[in-house]
Amino acid sequence: MSGFADVEYTGVRELRGPLVVVEGVCGVGWDEFATIALDSGERRHGLVLEVDRDLAVVQVLEDTAGMDRTGTRIAFSGTPLRIPVGAGWLGRVCNGRGEPADGGPPVLGATDTAVAGAPINPVRREPPNEPVLTGVSAVDVLTTLVRGQKLPVFSAAGLPHLELAVQIAAQATCGGEAFAVVFAGMGLTHADASFVRAGLAERSAARELVLLLNTADDPVIERLLTPRIALTVAEDLAFTEGRHVLVVMTDMTAYSEALREVSAARGEIPARRAYPGYLYSDLASLYERCGRIRGRPGSVTVLPVLTMPAGDITHPVPDLTGYITEGQIVLSAEVYAVGTYPPIDPLASLSRLMRKGAGAGRTRADHPDVAAQLIAALARSRQVRELADLIGRSALSPTDLRHLDLEDAFRQRFLTQATDENRPLDDSLDRAWDVLLTLPRSQLGMLPADLLDARQAGAQKPGEAP
């Protein structure tokens, strides 16, 4: 990678967990990338965690299993890890380290870029204000994803977050502008990995997708690299190639566990639930790579997916993620239990940038009002349902009963959709209207009167009246 020849170091002093301590090194810098050759001919890779005089502590991505003190040679690249970037990534399927897994040649690029990335200058950031449409009604209408936003999916074991992530990755568009998806899978089972590949095959063949897959039996530490490679590729596609790029990263809980494992091996002082104290900053170093830059086309939108262990939203991974990201899409076991896909909880979900990315000239003029009214109505529906559970349906007022109807209509006519159903925004919004008109007009105070008139006239067409 660097010069004409790299010195390989053979003085292995210590092997511990994923760490190898090399002695006698000279001029090795912190965070440098290392290549490790074993006598068996196998090659592994590592990152320098610490350099102390002539000692270097290297974190081995593939773990140290099978390494010994005499047959291990370590070469340092002279710089922190850099990868080639460019359009050559489009259409490629790689492992978690960015090596081909699709039978193709290595990915080549005109320039190399450090995977650590560089922070976007806050004064050069363009505040996000245009939507990414996903073809998923609940996302597009209620938690609109905005170009340059970071919006996580909070899920739990057993819920179809991977299906939703793949559906969004397969369907997302930016109104005809150049678009690409970078999908980083971490700790996926082989079945899941095949599911992802199959679900995104069309996008891949259309050269609109970069797929990086670290499977559950791949090295755990490699997961620390996967999202960084994904984001580095995405930043180039966005800010050099001018595309709008959606980066899907799943599962961030698996990623954080890898971080915890390395931290434990280093004997670091743990913070909450044994995760390292720098978990926030580490996650931020990934999520914050989203955005738009003034005067440049393209955008990086980040959609991390994470499973909340035991469904606990106060667990450090969802909690810290929530502090960094701009809202969240929450999947609910309760909604899924009644067979609804996607099981999005509309009240717990929120896109903080939606008010900038939705409305006239962005999505549709009526969108913000419709979304606000639908959320307000659903909040009322939930209260009514709780009340009904306590005191029985018979004690409910007629308006309350209509709110229970609304909740059903929302689920059946709006929320539910097939995993391969790509719903145009107009269709989604019309369905939202349809659901809202379950309520009497007096309950729809957030909607402009003229639109209501037009809609109610439309809804009375023969055969469509309830």
Next chain:
Amino acid sequence: MTLPGAPAAFPQVLRVAGPLVEMECPAAVAMHDLVLLGADRLPGEVVAVHGDTATVQAYAYTGGLAPGHPVEPQGRPLSVLLGPALLGSVFDGLLRPLSGAGDLLLTGGPDRAPDVRTWPFTPRVAEGTRMTAGDVLGEIAATVPLRLLVPPGRSGVVTAVSAAGGYPADAVLAVVDGHEVCMTQSWPVRKPRPVAERLPADLPLHTGQRAVDLLFPVARGSTVAVPGGFGTGKTMLLQQIAKWCDADVIVYVGCGERGNEMADVIEELAELVDPRTGGRLSERTVTIANTSNMPMMAREASVHTGATVAEYFRDMGLDVVVIADSTSRWAEALREFASRMGELPAEEGYPAGLASQLAAFYERAAAVRTLGGATGSVTVIGAVSPPGGDRTEPVTAHTERFVRCLWSLDRDLAYARHYPAVSWADSFSRDAGVLATAHARSGDPDWAGRRGRVARLLAEADRLADLVELVGITALPPRERISVLAGRLLREAVIQQSALSPKDAYSAPAKTAVLLEAALTVIDRCLDLVESGTGADAVEAVDFTPLLRARESAGPAETAPVTAARDTVLGRLAEAATA
């Protein structure tokens, strides 16, 4: 291990572990000295000296830095440049301007564009005058009128002073006792600037947020912590205060927070008009942006940088508000570094010194008499981000002890879209007492009484709400039913305030007062009605909408629409009584 090309005179790097760097330590290197590391000259600060090695906290990404690389000691502590160029600009945690930097913040990137602006200076002394520290040498016409002062520690005869005219930021404007006084001066970030004396903080800071101004007011020179889990609207509330509070200068420190949010606040401040000056809000604001992906240790420096900037303006007799969002991220940087230093951890891995470091930061807030005899103040408002919303965690728990006001944000309120989600049950203001006196002095002796009444009504309504869930509203006696109604009226007509509303994002004291007066009058009338036999049902059935909408229909400083709304509702109540 000598690197080719490294001058032999420079000490070398010995060890690098992320932001922790160990270096050879020549005798001349002192604690808190600034050093530049490696060929990219990354800034770092000496934080420990042991024998012939020193430990350095690096303020930039140290990737590629290796043992053997040279270190340049600067022979002075980490300092920042204070001058008129601060106003309206955006800086990183070490107060380096971000405006001239590139799209991406690369370590060792190109030098930033030089500032070519000039500011009009008018001398206020004649040559030959004898002066002491803090005395006014002249005035600088920046977007906020500034003064050129004799720096702390200097005194003597003014031997030269520049004529009136426009000067660049680095111009020497006077010579006092043989020392040059520049338009822009350097000051170490960790050293509080001296004052003549600390004064009691007893004047109110109007924030323009009713929930705060009515219930948990803060004095100029006081301290506030704002704890809140994610999604409770912490940043939104702080941004509102940055925009609308009636301080002279705002120092907004975005410490380990979101980049898009920083971009948003920068853009908004540049667009919004300051209701008091007619200028742009950005012109009175200094923004320090150290987003969560910028180097972690610069986050640690950024709160001190912010406090130093605030003190600089305070010393000119200005009222300054420092907003730090979020102090938890700052504390995490402390923890991270302590951990790498191998310090013994106390609670949750935080260093044992966490409490004293937090206390030291909040202690930089004060109302003061400056060296020059003027009065000025620094108010510190710090956000706290408790992990998992757990208020017992160390940063929240310690902070609560050191601050005079606590605006605790409540997840349930936020979930119910009640903004700002300041909890009336969990917040406090230890300034309320002195501010009651201040209000009484300025002709409003009932202020404390009204505040107490609002607090009691809200608490009573909360207590009854639990009961209502169990037994239903109709099971309550009429008076209690009106209490429930009163709670709702206060919450929806007075306390709630939408940051997105063009008319109500900011509420002037007059509007706040009239809204409260209207709500209390209506509540009193409701109580009178049920006392005199009107059914609670009839009162509850009255349409209070005009009162609830009054905050949105009246402009930021308007009172007439509120009074009109009140009268409409009073009229309806009268009808209900006779029906």
Next chain:
Amino acid sequence: MTAPADALDPVRAELLRAARAEAEAVLGRARADADETVRLARGTAEKVLAQARDLGAADGRAAATRERVRAAADAWARELAARAEVFADLRVKTRCGVRQALVDGALPSARFAETARALLGADARITAVQGGGVTAEAPGRRLDLSADTLADRALARMGVRIESLWERP
């Protein structure tokens, strides 16, 4: 330290030129195959769709889409495989080229020992490697200057220029 690499530059250029001719053949075959697959799939898809229409079935469109997607994915997989083959060929050629250059003396092997001693110290133990080049060892350190390692390095340095092998004209 970079001199030997520069010496490889003409070698690289020549290799790339030679490789391009063969690459065209490999890729041409693969692309013809792929085009045929896509053409067939299109036919199948139309048939499926027609049948579905006849039967009034709703999922005919889905089946046809699946067929088209499968064919497009298949075609892209063939293209990638062909590129990998071209790349592997180039690697073999590069290795041969470097070995040959060592034999011809275009790359002076004496320089390798010098380089090794400069990097590892005067008492480095130097061993000739089969196929050309040397490896050198000193306590704790080792240097691989074998022909194949040098060739792989040269290949890596070609970077994106290699893509010219499979770019469509």
